[in-house]
Amino acid sequence: MGVEGLGAGLAPLTGGRALGAWTLDVPVLVGVLVLGAAYLAGVWRVRRMGEPWPVWRILVFFGGGLGSVVVLTMSVLGTYDRVLFWPYAVQNVLLLALTPVLLAFGGPVQLIARNFPSVGAGRVVRVLTFPAVSSLVGAALLPLVYFTPYYVAVLQNGVLHELLRLQLVVAGCLFFWPMLGGESLPAWCTPPVRVAIGFLDGLLDALPGILIMTSPGTLAATYYLSVRHGWGPAPHEDQRFGGGLMLTLAEMVGLPFLAGQLVAWIRADRAEAAAVDRRLDRVVAERAAAGEQEPELMRPWWETDPGQLADRFRPQRDDPDD
Numbered sequence: 001m002g003v004e005g006l007g008a009g010l011a012p013l014t015g016g017r018a019l020g021a022w023t024l025d026v027p028v029l030v031g032v033l034v035l036g037a038a039y040l041a042g043v044w045r046v047r048r049m050g051e052p053w054p055v056w057r058i059l060v061f062f063g064g065g066l067g068s069v070v071v072l073t074m075s076v077l078g079t080y081d082r083v084l085f086w087p088y089a090v091q092n093v094l095l096l097a098l099t100p101v102l103l104a105f106g107g108p109v110q111l112i113a114r115n116f117p118s119v120g121a122g123r124v125v126r127v128l129t130f131p132a133v134s135s136l137v138g139a140a141l142l143p144l145v146y147f148t149p150y151y152v153a154v155l156q157n158g159v160l161h162e163l164l165r166l167q168l169v170v171a172g173c174l175f176f177w178p179m180l181g182g183e184s185l186p187a188w189c190t191p192p193v194r195v196a197i198g199f200l201d202g203l204l205d206a207l208p209g210i211l212i213m214t215s216p217g218t219l220a221a222t223y224y225l226s227v228r229h230g231w232g233p234a235p236h237e238d239q240r241f242g243g244g245l246m247l248t249l250a251e252m253v254g255l256p257f258l259a260g261q262l263v264a265w266i267r268a269d270r271a272e273a274a275a276v277d278r279r280l281d282r283v284v285a286e287r288a289a290a291g292e293q294e295p296e297l298m299r300p301w302w303e304t305d306p307g308q309l310a311d312r313f314r315p316q317r318d319d320p321d322d
Contacts, residue, residue, distance in 0.1 A: 012231040013080055021076040027162045028073045032066050042111035051114065053107075061106025068099045073165060082155050083227050085219070085235065089212070089242035090249060092145075092168055096138060097205060098253040100172030104180040105260065131189060131197050134175035139204035141171050142246075146212060152220045175201070180260050191265035198261055202254040206247055213243025 011017055039061055043053050072078065072091045081088040127133060145151050145164065154160045179194050189197075212219070224235040232238065 010080065010083060013076070013084065018076040021079040022074055023079045025073050025078060025162075028069060028165070031166075032069055036062060036066055039106070039108065039111065042108075042115050046111065046114050049114075057105070057107045061103060061108070065099060065103030065106055068094065068102055069169070072099070082161065083224075084232055085224065085238040086242035086245055089209075089246045092142060092164075093205075093209075093246050093249045094253065095165055095168040096141065096172045097250060098256075099169055100176040101180070101253070101257050101260070103173065104177045105256075109177050109180070128174050129178040131175075131179070131194075134171075134178070135197065135201050135204065138171045138175050139201070139207065141168065142208040143211065146208065146219060152223055155220060155223055176257060180257070180264070191261060191268045195258065195261045195265065198254065198258050202251060202258075205250040205254065209243050209245075209247030209250055211243075212246060213240050215239070215243075 013021070039058075043058065046053050072094055077087045077091045079087075081091050128137075145154065150160075154164050179198065218224075218236045219239055221235050224238070228235075233241070
């Protein structure tokens with residue numbers, strides 16, 4: 001289909017039309033089925049080894065992660081993504097920032113680690129998933145797409161159109177999967193550090209929407225005029241609306257990620273406290289077995305110095321010699 005024919009068979013987008021404007025995207029469907037089959041194979045192998053795998057992870061991976069891919073590429077957002085600016089803007093932001101998070105909650109990093117322990121140890125993987133590298137890649141991808149000739153090429157070429165979708169999901173996974181899994185991150189990247197990185201990444205993710213919304217020029221104006229066929233908003237107004245949606249969604253979709261980091265932080269604190277308690281219990285047990293008295297520093301202060309609090313509030317008597 002030529003560029004001019006992309007919007008020829010599409011009716012003007014209305015609220016009623018949006019609910020029924022679905023289209024089949026065969027490459028995306030094949031990719032979803034392959035990823036789903038690979039995930040189920042990994043779960044089957046893990047359970048065959050006698051390890052449990054939560055059902056909720058399976059539901060989140062398919063219903064949230066892969067389900068979001070289907071909705072973003074085959075609903076109204078996919079039907080009109082090469083005719084109107086704003087549907088494509090929404091699709092790109094969510095494929096980059098929401099789909100990878102939902103996939104990560106399904107535990108693919110843990111599945112890969114249990115089935116292929118050596119995968120995360122490679123130098124290339126560690127470099128690509130290093131927080132500074134993966135964050136910059138994700139933050140720079142959308143500006144490089146929208147403010148270079150690549151954007152018009154993507155709109156005009158179906159292969160590049162599908163390739164960009166894959167690039168967005170992969171870039172998001174390189175950042176979010178290690179941050180939510182933690183297996184391949186450096187030792188210094190503790191949960192509090194990850195929360196700070198996630199907050200900074202959210203600020204970087206807001207830049208594309210701001211730049212697009214405030215740009216004085218119109219992106220791919222000639223292209224959009226050629227596919228509209230007399231309907232739809234003016235290209236620049238469409239662009240400003242799309243930029244505003246990008247800015248709003250970029251901030252909103254960061255909340256699940258930050259929530260996941262806070263949960264990981266709480267769990268890490270609890271695990272560390274439990275480990276400290278176990279070490280102290282072992283020391284006490286070893287000293288008791290050796291017949292030693294419990295160390296003073298390991299006993300409560302009210303046992304080691306019971307008179308300290310009472311003496312503090314006891315009235316002072318006058319010295320009879322004075």
